[in-house]
Amino acid sequence: LFGKMEAQADLPTITTDQHTVELMINAGLSVDIDLQDKPNVTGVGLFRTEIPFMLREGFPSEQEQFTLYREILQAHPDKEITMRTLDVGGDKPLPYFPIVEDNPFLGWRGIRMTLDQPEIFLVQARAMIRASEDLTNLHILLPMITTVSEVKEAKRLLQQAFFEVKDESLANRSTLMMPKIGIMIEVPAAAHQIPHLAAEVDFFSVGTNDLTQYLLAVDRNNPKVSTLYNSFHPAVLAVLQEIVDKAKLMHTPITVCGEMAGDPAGAILLMAMGYTKLSMSAYNIRKINWVLRSIQLYSAQHLLSEVINMPDAQQIKTRIDMYLEEHQ
Numbered sequence: 001l002f003g004k005m006e007a008q009a010d011l012p013t014i015t016t017d018q019h020t021v022e023l024m025i026n027a028g029l030s031v032d033i034d035l036q037d038k039p040n041v042t043g044v045g046l047f048r049t050e051i052p053f054m055l056r057e058g059f060p061s062e063q064e065q066f067t068l069y070r071e072i073l074q075a076h077p078d079k080e081i082t083m084r085t086l087d088v089g090g091d092k093p094l095p096y097f098p099i100v101e102d103n104p105f106l107g108w109r110g111i112r113m114t115l116d117q118p119e120i121f122l123v124q125a126r127a128m129i130r131a132s133e134d135l136t137n138l139h140i141l142l143p144m145i146t147t148v149s150e151v152k153e154a155k156r157l158l159q160q161a162f163f164e165v166k167d168e169s170l171a172n173r174s175t176l177m178m179p180k181i182g183i184m185i186e187v188p189a190a191a192h193q194i195p196h197l198a199a200e201v202d203f204f205s206v207g208t209n210d211l212t213q214y215l216l217a218v219d220r221n222n223p224k225v226s227t228l229y230n231s232f233h234p235a236v237l238a239v240l241q242e243i244v245d246k247a248k249l250m251h252t253p254i255t256v257c258g259e260m261a262g263d264p265a266g267a268i269l270l271m272a273m274g275y276t277k278l279s280m281s282a283y284n285i286r287k288i289n290w291v292l293r294s295i296q297l298y299s300a301q302h303l304l305s306e307v308i309n310m311p312d313a314q315q316i317k318t319r320i321d322m323y324l325e326e327h328q
């Protein structure tokens with residue numbers, strides 16, 4: 001099996017009934033972004049910029065951020081590179097910027113923190129935009145969006161950063177383009193506001209890790225409740241279906257970048273729901289490519305229609321595992 005998987009590793013992800021799925025990678029360090037030997041990976045679906053921030057002693061300067069972002073964007077001019085603005089708080093603390101709260105996951109995290117500290121947001125936005133000069137591959141992704149007004153405020157700051165960069169340069173920056181702007185759909189409220197949010201952005205990216213945590217009221221890192229944390233809960237599946245249906249109605253491109261996309265059972269269901277872009281840790285690419293290349297979209301849709309009405313995650317997972325065994 002491994003030999004066969006190896007031989008097909010670089011082939012595009014097309015089901016046996018000719019349905020194409022785009023695979024992308026999630027990364028947090030530039031060394032993780034190894035796309036040279038992966039012709040069928042269309043880009044970086046999620047670059048977690050907080051990881052380089054977490055590894056330092058203090059906030060990186062605009063110049064330091066610029067150097068990092070530039071290196072990544074320049075190395076892959078033909079691939080979509082999605083950089084998420086700083087997503088700290090919750091499970092991702094910055095040692096030099098302590099946030100003490102009773103409920104960190106319901107607190108000052110992601111876009112909430114950076115909109116309250118616009119300097120941090122602007123420095124990062126300027127670094128990203130400067131790094132994208134002469135290139136067209138930068139996509140900027142906003143984490144933890146809950147309301148339309150947060151998106152509007154973040155877009156206002158991004159515009160400001162864009163015009164600052166454009167005005168400051170001595171050289172003619174006519175090749176500087178406003179990057180595409182998207183948001184994470186990972187707070188349940190956002191999942192139910194797709195039409196309004198779609199009116200503001202160029203793309204969506206579904207964060208199944210946080211979406212599952214918030215829909216089930218289960219801390220994603222607490223071992224005491226880890227058996228309850230399950231993205232195959234029928235309520236999670238119903239919301240994921242609603243999100244993709246509404247995004248399609250609005251013609252807004254949509255990716256899934258949570259762990260579920262890198263899990264064979266998850267990828268099958270997501271594809272069946274209508275998601276065509278899946279972003280995952282690089283080490284899952286081969287496996288997911290292999291699994292999707294060995295099944296039919298039609299049979300995955302049939303499987304989805306069967307499991308969507310089941311009462312609990314365990315039953316759903318058992319049924320999908322059976323399907324996977326039959327199809328390998």
Ligand code: PEP
Pocket residue numbers: 046048087186206207208209210211257258259
């Ligand atoms: C998610 O929440 O699903 C996600 C991809 O973001 P992170 O895991 O970084 O919170």
Ligand code: MG
Pocket residue numbers: 186207209210
């Ligand atoms: Mg998240």
